[in-house]
Amino acid sequence: MTTARRDTYTPETLLAVAVQIFIERGYDGTSMEHLSKAAGISKSSIYHHVAGKEELLRRAVSRAIDGLFGILEEPEAREGRAVERLEHVTRRMVGVLTTELPYVTLLLRVRGNTETERWAMDRRRDFDHRVADLLKAAIAEGDLRDDVEARLATRLLFGMINSLVEWFRPEARGADGAEIADAVVQLAFRGLRVED
Amino acid sequence: MTTARRDTYTPETLLAVAVQIFIERGYDGTSMEHLSKAAGISKSSIYHHVAGKEELLRRAVSRAIDGLFGILEEPEAREGRAVERLEHVTRRMVGVLTTELPYVTLLLRVRGNTETERWAMDRRRDFDHRVADLLKAAIAEGDLRDDVEARLATRLLFGMINSLVEWFRPEARGADGAEIADAVVQLAFRGLRVED
Numbered sequence: 001m002t003t004a005r006r007d008t009y010t011p012e013t014l015l016a017v018a019v020q021i022f023i024e025r026g027y028d029g030t031s032m033e034h035l036s037k038a039a040g041i042s043k044s045s046i047y048h049h050v051a052g053k054e055e056l057l058r059r060a061v062s063r064a065i066d067g068l069f070g071i072l073e074e075p076e077a078r079e080g081r082a083v084e085r086l087e088h089v090t091r092r093m094v095g096v097l098t099t100e101l102p103y104v105t106l107l108l109r110v111r112g113n114t115e116t117e118r119w120a121m122d123r124r125r126d127f128d129h130r131v132a133d134l135l136k137a138a139i140a141e142g143d144l145r146d147d148v149e150a151r152l153a154t155r156l157l158f159g160m161i162n163s164l165v166e167w168f169r170p171e172a173r174g175a176d177g178a179e180i181a182d183a184v185v186q187l188a189f190r191g192l193r194v195e196d
Numbered sequence: 197m198t199t200a201r202r203d204t205y206t207p208e209t210l211l212a213v214a215v216q217i218f219i220e221r222g223y224d225g226t227s228m229e230h231l232s233k234a235a236g237i238s239k240s241s242i243y244h245h246v247a248g249k250e251e252l253l254r255r256a257v258s259r260a261i262d263g264l265f266g267i268l269e270e271p272e273a274r275e276g277r278a279v280e281r282l283e284h285v286t287r288r289m290v291g292v293l294t295t296e297l298p299y300v301t302l303l304l305r306v307r308g309n310t311e312t313e314r315w316a317m318d319r320r321r322d323f324d325h326r327v328a329d330l331l332k333a334a335i336a337e338g339d340l341r342d343d344v345e346a347r348l349a350t351r352l353l354f355g356m357i358n359s360l361v362e363w364f365r366p367e368a369r370g371a372d373g374a375e376i377a378d379a380v381v382q383l384a385f386r387g388l389r390v391e392d
Contacts, residue, residue, distance in 0.1 A: 144389060145388060148388065153383060155363050156380060159355055159359020159363075163355020167351050183345065187353075188383060188388055189387045191384065191386040192331075193339065193340060
């Protein structure tokens with residue numbers, strides 16, 4: 001028998017626990033009971049902090065979404081040639097993914113069964129379009145090749161970046177966020193081949 | 197009430213149904229009951245074809261694994277400079293992913309709770325290592341840049357290719373397998389930037 005811990009949670013720390021459980025069990029597969037057990041506090045203590053599990057999901061994915069959209073507001077994402085802005089956004093996306101890993105992981109796994117999930121998918125799609133527009137602008141400015149279709153190039157770029165949630169583990173030895181950002185920019189924009 | 201269809205399944209067609217359900221519900225979340233309902237035949241009819249759901253999983257992921265390892269046996273993957281062999285493997289991986297989409301999707305989602313899942317993950321890891329070795333050989337031969345660490349480059353390359361299971365829909369209009377293969381090779385090896 002486990003004794004329920006005294007509730008020393010803040011909405012912030014409770015969120016961190018909830019996100020882990022959502023990732024492990026899937027959002028649909030998580031009950032308030034699971035959250036209560038994982039946090040070691042009663043369900044009524046959780047309800048003291050949030051209205052329910054959907055509020056926890058909304059807060060969690062908001063954190064990822066705010067991080068991503070925040071990139072687009074940075075001066076380096078707003079000024080200069082589109083290709084430079086795109087490289088900045090690429091680099092910073094890797095930054096947000098590595099620092100907000102569980103929140104972005106959850107965002108990428110959301111499937112759209114509830115209003116919050118559908119809202120999150122819409123926001124994610126908006127972000128993808130913003131980046132695709134930047135890529136198109138860089139093609140129009142003659143800095144990116146026009147023989148890879150813009151939408152396909154965006155998908156492959158996101159595929160490369162988003163794969164981080166599958167293999168990046170902050171606690172493990174290996175490349176850190178900055179090294180990964182360099183590698184992604186190098187690979188996506190300059191390619192792996194040694195230039196002739 | 198649905199009337200059970202007459203069992204006109206072959207192990208092959210039953211597999212196609214099972215793979216869809218495994219993808220939708222997750223392998224752990226799928227019971228023989230779910231499979232029986234989806235196939236419209238009785239559980240005993242399913243047992244006539246296979247020993248159980250783990251055999252269906254093994255057959256399904258084997259199909260993806262055999263497709264991937266088959267690439268490494270092709271002459272273009274065995275002869276010539278490593279960089280050319282790697283480009284061939286990259287292109288053909290896109291081919292296998294697009295033609296065997298549900299089977300590869302399942303392989304990529306397998307998590308390792310049963311012996312079959314652990315076996316599949318081992319085989320997948322073997323394949324990743326074989327490709328990483330090819331990438332290392334291409335660096336050693338001076339054709340690929342050495343400023344992106346080989347293991348990281350392999351992960352990003354796989355991230356890009358494997359993202360197909362998230363967005364490629366064979367029935368939708370849009371790029372086909374050959375166009376995607378071209379785009380992946382272009383992006384990964386030559387980069388998006390127009391060469392100066």
